[in-house]
Amino acid sequence: MRHLLSAADLSREEAITVLDTAATMAATQSREIKKLPALRGLTVVNLFFEDSTRTRISFEAAAKRLSADVINFAAKGSSVSKGESLKDTAQTLQAMGADAVVIRHSASGAPHRLATSGWIDAPVVNAGDGMHQHPTQALLDAFTMRRHLMPEGGAGAGLDGKRVVIVGDVLHSRVARSNVDLLHTLGAEVTLVAPPTLLPIGASTWPCRISYDLDAAIAEQAPDAIMMLRVQRERMSSAGGGFFPSAAEYSRRYGLDAARFEALPGHALIMHPGPMNRGLEISARAADSDRSTIVEQVANGVAVRMAVLYLVLAGNEGTPS
Amino acid sequence: MTSGAPARVVLSEHDISRALTRIAHEIVERNKGAEEVLLLGIPTRGVPLATRIGARIVEAEAGGLTSEDLVGTIDPTMYRDDLRRQPTRGLEPTRIPPAGLTDKVVVLVDDVLYSGRTVRAALDALSDVGRPRAVQLAVLVDRGHRELPIRADYIGKNLPTARHERVSVHLSELDDADEVVLS
Numbered sequence: 001m002r003h004l005l006s007a008a009d010l011s012r013e014e015a016i017t018v019l020d021t022a023a024t025m026a027a028t029q030s031r032e033i034k035k036l037p038a039l040r041g042l043t044v045v046n047l048f049f050e051d052s053t054r055t056r057i058s059f060e061a062a063a064k065r066l067s068a069d070v071i072n073f074a075a076k077g078s079s080v081s082k083g084e085s086l087k088d089t090a091q092t093l094q095a096m097g098a099d100a101v102v103i104r105h106s107a108s109g110a111p112h113r114l115a116t117s118g119w120i121d122a123p124v125v126n127a128g129d130g131m132h133q134h135p136t137q138a139l140l141d142a143f144t145m146r147r148h149l150m151p152e153g154g155a156g157a158g159l160d161g162k163r164v165v166i167v168g169d170v171l172h173s174r175v176a177r178s179n180v181d182l183l184h185t186l187g188a189e190v191t192l193v194a195p196p197t198l199l200p201i202g203a204s205t206w207p208c209r210i211s212y213d214l215d216a217a218i219a220e221q222a223p224d225a226i227m228m229l230r231v232q233r234e235r236m237s238s239a240g241g242g243f244f245p246s247a248a249e250y251s252r253r254y255g256l257d258a259a260r261f262e263a264l265p266g267h268a269l270i271m272h273p274g275p276m277n278r279g280l281e282i283s284a285r286a287a288d289s290d291r292s293t294i295v296e297q298v299a300n301g302v303a304v305r306m307a308v309l310y311l312v313l314a315g316n317e318g319t320p321s
Numbered sequence: 322m323t324s325g326a327p328a329r330v331v332l333s334e335h336d337i338s339r340a341l342t343r344i345a346h347e348i349v350e351r352n353k354g355a356e357e358v359l360l361l362g363i364p365t366r367g368v369p370l371a372t373r374i375g376a377r378i379v380e381a382e383a384g385g386l387t388s389e390d391l392v393g394t395i396d397p398t399m400y401r402d403d404l405r406r407q408p409t410r411g412l413e414p415t416r417i418p419p420a421g422l423t424d425k426v427v428v429l430v431d432d433v434l435y436s437g438r439t440v441r442a443a444l445d446a447l448s449d450v451g452r453p454r455a456v457q458l459a460v461l462v463d464r465g466h467r468e469l470p471i472r473a474d475y476i477g478k479n480l481p482t483a484r485h486e487r488v489s490v491h492l493s494e495l496d497d498a499d500e501v502v503l504s
Binding site: 001016020023024025029031038311314 | 396398399400404405409410411412413414415445449450
């Protein structure tokens, strides 16, 4: 694996390799000494053009657990706010000797540009670009599902035949796009549920079903996992796009309230990529239940990002892919 | 990397079986029993070898020994010094029996001892998991050409080789047959 730019780039075999590697990484994280020496002497740059606390900390923890040096580069207060271009920033990082670049950018395609332009030699890991992709989030979601839903923790397996329902603001969600791609690759059946205003044009060509009715989707699919996406309150005002009339209406039709929580199969996982709006897309009852994997997803995120950094950095070029 | 010379079987199924039985008895004899011994196989082929030696020790030693408590695995991949020179290696699980390895006599088990770099990596990996009382090394084949000051305590066969030759260990758990081939 040279870069990780999109969940759609991963073959089934590569995706399973990442998940299996993540399982080994996760096992080391319950030890007294959590640090591994695999990436000693290498430098990972976290290049964040968009605010993110969770993802940046998760990548930083992952790199540090593998003994890499980490440089955090936030666009705010940096030369980027003075008008430096992506190309000049990239060349600066190259000159400083970055061995891998983790990038988050508000523009879709920025990681791809960085990886393919020849500005830098280092592997590029996409930590979220615009409304496009967030592959490590999809990998950690798949890892969490596999661990709970497949026999014996799922080593070496995909998610064949598992039914996953993803609910909420698909239009603005790179998490949903990456999840649809990866879950399809792994053999799961995905259903997207959203108000028509929050589904992108062309979603009907994605490898998934689409529904506008959450109750019907829960009844028909009997999902093994349900993933609630974050809904931003500002999107309901006309300034924010006017995608739905009121928070209360959204919550009534698409929120995971107590009644819908009860209607789910007993084993169904409750997932959310965070940060949550309690009372809007998810009720406290569901978020705090013992089937909720929301906190576990954060822990698994570190293991999955360790696996990704290990696979792009350890070993020479021309490795599996 | 074959030398061009025809492949030659240097240890047959029977030879391997006999060597492992001898190593099992040597381990018990040297450590005056097996109560404090923990066999850790180094993936890939050290793992079935450790399991086989463990089964022989359980058989020979009366008492409450079980192979679950006696045998584990340790994957040294992330501790290697040549990680960046080679294609990405898949990681294998590390399984330490619940009792842990602190104050145990750990016997590392591998198929071939060559440069000694794998064993060095395994020693580093061990120190992150716990502090054994002593560490010993058992190998099926010692082919020489050490690059580090490491030696084995239990050796199935000393096999003088040239650097360009290749020693392949086949075990029925993973391959078709039990044999060691020099090519």
